Amino acid sequence: RDFNERCAQCSEVNWGLTDGGRFYCRSCHNVTERTREVVNTDFITNSRVQTISKGLRKQEKNDGGSEWYICEGFQLVLKKQVEALEALGVCPQMKDEILCNFWRCYLQKSKQAYCKRPAGEAVKALSVCESSTDVDSDPERPSLLHLLSLSESEGDLQTDCSFASSVSKVSESTSVYSGSVDGSLYLMKNQKEKLRMTMPMTLSFCYMALLWVREPITLSELLRFVVEGHIPYLNVFQHFPEKMKLCGLDLKIFCVESWPVYEEVFNKMHELAAFLDLPRFPDITESCFLHPDMLCMKYLMEANLPDELHNWTCRVVKKIGIGEVDFLTLMPGNKSTRKVKYDVLAAAVIVVVLKLLFLLDDHYEWLLSDLAEERNKNNTEGGPYFEFKKWYEVVKHSLDVEQKKLDEERAKYLWRCEKPLFYSVKNKSKVLKRRQMVVNLQNQFGKLSGSVQRAEKPNPSSFQLSWSEENTDGSCFHGHSLKGILQEKCGLLTAMNPDYWLCTVKLCNEKLCGHLAHYREVEFPQSYHFVLGLFSFLLRVQPSYIHDEVCMIEHKLFNKKLYKKLKYNTVLRK
Numbered sequence: 001r002d003f004n005e006r007c008a009q010c011s012e013v014n015w016g017l018t019d020g021g022r023f024y025c026r027s028c029h030n031v032t033e034r035t036r037e038v039v040n041t042d043f044i045t046n047s048r049v050q051t052i053s054k055g056l057r058k059q060e061k062n063d064g065g066s067e068w069y070i071c072e073g074f075q076l077v078l079k080k081q082v083e084a085l086e087a088l089g090v091c092p093q094m095k096d097e098i099l100c101n102f103w104r105c106y107l108q109k110s111k112q113a114y115c116k117r118p119a120g121e122a123v124k125a126l127s128v129c130e131s132s133t134d135v136d137s138d139p140e141r142p143s144l145l146h147l148l149s150l151s152e153s154e155g156d157l158q159t160d161c162s163f164a165s166s167v168s169k170v171s172e173s174t175s176v177y178s179g180s181v182d183g184s185l186y187l188m189k190n191q192k193e194k195l196r197m198t199m200p201m202t203l204s205f206c207y208m209a210l211l212w213v214r215e216p217i218t219l220s221e222l223l224r225f226v227v228e229g230h231i232p233y234l235n236v237f238q239h240f241p242e243k244m245k246l247c248g249l250d251l252k253i254f255c256v257e258s259w260p261v262y263e264e265v266f267n268k269m270h271e272l273a274a275f276l277d278l279p280r281f282p283d284i285t286e287s288c289f290l291h292p293d294m295l296c297m298k299y300l301m302e303a304n305l306p307d308e309l310h311n312w313t314c315r316v317v318k319k320i321g322i323g324e325v326d327f328l329t330l331m332p333g334n335k336s337t338r339k340v341k342y343d344v345l346a347a348a349v350i351v352v353v354l355k356l357l358f359l360l361d362d363h364y365e366w367l368l369s370d371l372a373e374e375r376n377k378n379n380t381e382g383g384p385y386f387e388f389k390k391w392y393e394v395v396k397h398s399l400d401v402e403q404k405k406l407d408e409e410r411a412k413y414l415w416r417c418e419k420p421l422f423y424s425v426k427n428k429s430k431v432l433k434r435r436q437m438v439v440n441l442q443n444q445f446g447k448l449s450g451s452v453q454r455a456e457k458p459n460p461s462s463f464q465l466s467w468s469e470e471n472t473d474g475s476c477f478h479g480h481s482l483k484g485i486l487q488e489k490c491g492l493l494t495a496m497n498p499d500y501w502l503c504t505v506k507l508c509n510e511k512l513c514g515h516l517a518h519y520r521e522v523e524f525p526q527s528y529h530f531v532l533g534l535f536s537f538l539l540r541v542q543p544s545y546i547h548d549e550v551c552m553i554e555h556k557l558f559n560k561k562l563y564k565k566l567k568y569n570t571v572l573r574k
């Protein structure tokens with residue numbers, strides 16, 4: 001009654017007090033930093049004393065743990081991930097100016113924060129439980145707690161789970177099955193109209209923020225950094241404060257025992273952008289790293305292909321219009337535009353160029369390679385001619401070595417969390433002692449078996465395969481010439497090969513079957529499969545994803561010829 005200032009958000013004078021003694025607006029639930037100074041203890045009602053004392057008993061019951069919510073856990077995960085991205089060189093503004101605003105908007109849209117108490121079954125359950133509890137319902141308890149930005153202290157999140165935040169039988173019953181307040185209710189909710197937060201969605205948030213600021217990190221690189229351990233994802237809950245106890249359903253939500261999947265993270269990112277009603281993303285122009293011309297240059301270097309191929313990739317990009325700003329820029333909620341996978345698209349452009357020049361039919365590329373080998377024997381001036389056969393042998397050897405190393409690392413990966421999980425202070429010493437005993441035994445057996453200790457985590461790099469032109473063994477093909485397979489026609493260099501084979505004549509309906517075309521290894525030449533496998537390893541995606549983009553590019557490139565052919569076949573059938 002003594003606080004008569006108007007609310008900064010709704011201009012009403014209708015204040016209440018939180019448990020922490022701060023004023024909150026009963027009309028819009030805005031929490032202020034202003035606190036009430038209590039001089040006389042008579043001002044504190046009996047119900048308030050009972051509520052505080054019950055909270056303390058609950059804290060002792062949980063062995064020093066404090067109340068926390070699932071959305072608070074995901075906020076901590078996002079905080080750790082964006083800090084790791086900052087350590088990799090991402091602009092600092094992405095944390096508080098971009099990702100934090102996305103997260104706040106998600107909490108409001110999903111009615112977890114920045115909104116009135118949602119009506120539904122959970123609220124009805126609360127009213128029933130509050131009527132049966134021994135503590136009187138507190139009309140002045142706000143439904144919104146204070147939300148801190150991702151850069152502030154951990155664990156304080158403005159949440160709308162007021163039905164669980166009130167000290168009642170609801171929270172007591174849920175604590176039996178989970179360490180969090182709303183763990184069981186979180187999985188029981190029917191969230192058909194709103195996206196339920198999951199661990200893969202944390203990566204979708206990060207990728208969406210990276211795309212907004214146009215950072216030079218593709219989705220495939222983001223997921224690779226996760227697998228390599230540079231970005232927290234697997235067992236990230238070990239970084240939670242000790243007061244946030246995880247057990248039961250909490251582990252089902254935060255414990256991940258599989259690698260993140262490209263398609264799932266990509267689709268969730270687009271669903272999130274539409275769910276948040278985000279405006280058009282910043283334009284992807286020719287100077288952006290995500291432009292196909294830029295990415296093609298990067299992947300040509302990593303695939304150890306001649307630099308001259310970049311001119312051909314640029315011609316293909318310009319010819320079919322996939323370098324236009326409107327095609328590349330994300331417009332959330334626009335179903336007429338195609339979802340662009342920037343890294344996969346660039347790899348597919350390179351595959352199409354290789355098919356244009358070398359055909360990749362298990363015959364023509366080897367014939368050109370033999371001709372280039374003969375010319376290199378008599379070549380005394382200029383750079384060497386590009387030999388497809390020699391390139392295939394060099395790259396295949398390096399690819400096999402790296403693939404074997406990757407398979408071994410995945411097989412040896414320890415899915416169990418390094419930090420032991422204990423749910424009781426009484427068992428803490430036993431768990432730590434048992435864990436230390438296991439580590440000592442592993443070290444002793446490792447010394448007896450002569451196994452090599454795991455090396456330190458290597459520094460992150462955008463390139464998985466590196467090739468140096470300084471090598472004298474001729475394993476680098478960047479400076480090799482394509483003159484042996486090109487001819488000048490009307491002032492332009494064209495391919496000597498006049499033929500081209502299509503991966504598919506007719507595209508499938510992507511919305512119905514999920515793919516533009518179906519890929520089976522036995523139905524395509526081995527050279528084509530090897531090139532797909534190379535870029536599949538570099539991007540850590542399935543070859544079918546690249547194959548889909550190849551088919552899309554081919555149909556854009558040969559649209560007129562395909563239309564005439566299909567029209568001619570239709571006339572013959574009639």
